[in-house]
Amino acid sequence: MRLTQDNIHAEFMRAGSLQRAGRLEEAAALWREIVAAAPQSPEARANLGGALQELGRFDTAEAELRRAVEMKPEAAWAHHNLGRLYQLTYRWAEAEAAFQAALARAPGDAKARLALGYNHLAQGDYAHGWPLYEARKEIPSQNAPPLALPNEWAGEPLAGKHLLIWPEQGFGDQIQFARFAPVLREMGADVTLVAPVELTALFASLGVTVVEQPTGPITLPAPDYWTLLLSIPGRLGTTLETLPQPPYLSVPPERRAKWVGHAPEGSVGVVWRGRASHGNDAHRSLPSFEALAPLAEAGARLVDLSDPVGDFADLGAVIEPLDLVVTVDTAAAHLAGALGKPCWVLLPWFRGDWRWLAGRDDSPWYPSLRLFRQPAFGDWESPIKALAAAYAAQFHS
16 A cells, blocks of 8 residues: 555555554554655654564564654654563663653653663662552552552551552563551551462462452442552662561462372473463463473473462462462462462573562572573573573482
């Protein structure tokens, strides 16, 4: 189709739809046509850069994103998009400069503040990262809306106070940050932790009141204070050195009895894919269960845990007797770590999560975890070979 002033807007919309649907090659091809027809459009160049970025064509993506900045230097979004490319490819200093440039043009931009927060958190700079991380509350896609209640907790003394902790984000996030509920109880708070039904049985071992998350309006008694779960470490001034350590969760005895004998003795539980609805699943999941053949060849008896077995208390009971859990970046990694279970995590090079920090093969959040990272975009063969060699050395030497 020949692009004209009459149809270019419709093609803009179509290219965006293709990109959101994950049809990246088609989207990039259409964005190239749009850029050729409208070479002075910084928006078209930025969108082309975004598609190329997701395809791993980082040099050409950077060229387009830089061109968008040059064409519209006053636009905060242009600096933010370039900063995200730098951040997702571990160019931390350049990313920070780009985000600061975005904020200089739009100081209230929540997405730029959150992105800058990720930059600090990924490098372990929690003192600067936690305050900026609060910007997530302003972004609907973060699934962290603040409650319509007074008295959000800002770090006030808690002795004798009723504190309500409200859930946010995904299951893995909630498992990771549930460790702070007992800390607040030890500070003297009467803690009520609200959790989705998939987590309530597991969280019963935390020693606080656990309430199933309602589907409608909250009907609990008004607390003295409330907080979103992932805001707690920032309020406590948590650093890498002061993280509460696992194990802080345990499997309910009745679930342990339910799953006795589910996996053969000496098995390795494997989670090779995440939820397809997860925004990063195209990068974090393995292409297939068979991609882990080198681990089986190293002597591991693999049990596929990718399909749900019940709630997370059930999954905890299944993995508890295993020799090892091997997983991509899913809630299973957080569950194993919270239980103190040996777990090896395969991490993508592109779009790595700040929770695993930059350039480490261990996790200060979970001492029982070991991290195996892709060395380059899309390369699962290398970390799987390294993981298989480590398994052979540890379990079959």
